[in-house]
Amino acid sequence: MALLDLATVSLPLDSSFSVKITDHKIVQDGNFVLYTLSISIEPYTWTVQRRYSDFAQLDKLRFTDKKKSFIPKKKTIGNLDAEFITDRKIELEKYLKSVIELEIWYQRQKHLHSLPLLIAQFIDMHQYEIHSIVDDLSLRLGKVGEEWIDGSRRIPKYFEFTPIEMHAIGERMRLAEPTLQGRADLGVLMEFINSLHSLRIRGGKGFVGTSSIVSNSLSIDVSYCKNLLALWVMDGDANRINGQFQLREHLRTLVIHYSMERCKDVLGEMEEEWTTLEEIDFSFNRVVELDHSLSRLPRVHSFTMTHNHLSDIGRYLLDLPSLTYLDLSNNQIEELDKWNEKLGNIRVLLLAGNRITNLAGLSKLYSIEFLDVSHNGLTKPEDVTPIGILPCLTELKVEGNRLTERADYRTIVLEAFGSRHDEVLLDGREVDGREKSTIGVRLALNRARKEKERRDEELRKRQERYLTGE
Template sequence: PRIRMEPGPFPEAVPARKVTVVGSELVENYTVYVIDVMDGLHRWTVKHRYSDFYELHEKLTVEKKVDRRLLPPKKILGKNSKSLVERRQKELELYLQTLLQQFPEATPTPLAYFLHFHLYEINGITAALAEELFHKGEQLLQAGEVFSLRPLQLYSVSQQLRLATPTCLSGDARTDLGHILDFTCRLRYLKISGSRGPVGTSNIEESSLPFDLSVFKSLLQIEISDCSSQQIQGLPSLRASLATLSLHRSTESMMSILVPEASEFPQWEPEGAEPGCPVTALVPVWRHLTTLDMSHNCIGAVDDSVKLIPKVEFLDLSYNQLSSVENLQHLYSLVHVDLSYNRLRSLEAAHTRLGNIKTLSLAGNHLETLGGLSKLYSLVNLDLSHNQLAQLEEIRNIGALPCLEKLNLSSNPMCIIPDYRTKVLAQFGDRAAEVSLDCRATTEKELDTVEVLKAIQKAKEVKDRMSSSDKKISEDSRASAAPPASSSSSCPSQGNHVCIRLCLAEGV
């Protein structure tokens, strides 16, 4: 079904146009005239010197047979005097108004560019884009490059398609809307960059302009930034082809992007699922989406819209507002997960949600404990930098992970503990040499120290075992508190260095 476009700032009827020369400025030794252009609700400012008017008039007299006498003549003497500038200001205003009346529908290309229609007016914007694609479109498609568009351009195309006007107003075949539609049907890589605040010298706010993405039929990759989820329409039409979706500074919820139809239905389920209760809609899944980057948004929860992206392998939700992580158990193919710079304080039973992931970034959160990470047995790369980890004992929770090769703990409170690196590496036992800590490989000197720490730990364990054994014998025999004859083997009065020698000699 055709996406219903919300009414935008541009009315559907041909808007009223008005041109006023509102003032002048002296730049170096020449005068620049300030032109105010109004097109319906939109207005913008253009600045031109007299010589620009003269060049425009030369083109129009040749191409459009405009009366050569229409433009006020050049003046050499006193050209910057106040009286002359004010009189010429009124004459130039009359000149422009006469031209607009002479060409009420199809504005000649030189005049359209002179008044910056190619930057701010629907027909001018689409004509300029069509001409660009007429010349470069095929080359861009064959090169497979990312093509960049602004919301204002997409909005103009969407509006042009709604209007009952010819696809080529100017009569110049190079500006036909068909060039745009042919290009959008075949384009594979698209980038849409919005803006905050007015566009250029205009009062146009791009974030208020809805645009329709259903004209794109073959997209593999799309990146959208600085838009709003309300203005992005036609996203569901990309489900059949898209492999990579990136969205930044544009939404507060995953649902509004992945399942925009959800607002229309009380209950929905992914297509192909066996619903446990009556549903009002079955929604198609994103069949080929393997990369989802929704970093730098204001997302507060991982909602169940992730049911629609079962093939996602790379998920980036960094720089959001997550305080917990839910629903990721629906993503069976996850390999790389970035949850950095959120509001996480713990991650309980992470393996039940994250499965067999290889890379996990939790940097920049508020983590104090690692208890929930102990069963992420496939994990190779773990970033825990910039958290609140203070106790070395927490490292025991990840010390037994069999595949872990890269660990980043920088900028945590524990980093100020003396011999922090070797004490952390010692938690990995025989795998200490395989672990890169804080982006630095383990040195031979550190490994030697780790071996000593391991030996001390083993000796301590032997001592504890023998002490508890002695205590049991003592209790069983109801003997006195005096130590048994074999007590020297448990080293009650000797330093750890003796225990280390004993352990190493015995191969403990």
């Protein structure tokens, strides 16, 4: 259903469409009166503030023949008197209603379903009504759209729409009306959208502007973005997004922030694969588990899921054959039990800011090259040393754990890597000469201890065989 559809407003104006001047305030510094207009097209309302000079400018542009103008005359003396302001509010309200009624009548004679943009912008309908929003976008993008597209080809960047703009575009496309309305050509807007490679939709948790329209209550259709490579949704509602499955064969990057509770709300329930998707960022959401929708992402190599509510990774990440980068920082993960059975060939694993107390569950993830477990619950050397056998690990971050309060934590951690200790970058620092010497001595002593234990064990066994007569 259209957001605010002027085709539903009959003549004469009825209670579904009203424009009133409900309040005013005197701006002392400027020595003028600012009037508050309240516009209502049920069930939505919004407010606009205008001064007399704004009305005069509107009248000048609309009625170039002054003989046809009926705006109340300007008054320079006594224009701040309470009685005058009360009368002026009534006069300006009658004037505006008459102009709008006249314009709607003219538009309908031309079989058009929107106000002229001049009037629509005066009462901010270009922010709240679908025809006016689309007309305004068409005119603006007709001037700068092609240049913006050319620039984005040279330096990739996101073009940003609001939910109400995307909603208006989708609703306008469904209406059986001409694409050309006055000076505004819907075809220009659609050509721009079809040329977009990167789109960001930034919503909000409250109302749209001064209106009663809740931003995240609006449906958004992205299916018109025929060549989109990157989609970024912020502060929205993933359940309100439609048409994203039609992007499966060309979208490469998908970013959803502050907008979802389940992965399948965005990736869907269907069995079809997202054949081109390579990077996913679902950070800053309310996701508590990774569901089966992740198993249809054959080319995703980077998955970022920070600042959610995960306590475990489940079993579906194993179905991502190309996944090499996984960021699960700032979740609620405590246990890493048998993660080698839940992940494939991960090279970069970021687990900062969780509740992890032991890294033994990572000891068989032999492909890891970079591991960040900073700011967790690691307290003892034994909590970290199990990963010393990982053959490809060359960078490790453990800062922010209680273990690092020990003066010798670096040498203890690096010692676990044995002869590879000088190949590992720990908390952003290479092994220095003093640490290398200390670790070398410890490793030598450890080898000597193990050799002594081996010889003692062999001696014990020989003695047992002698005593038993074997």
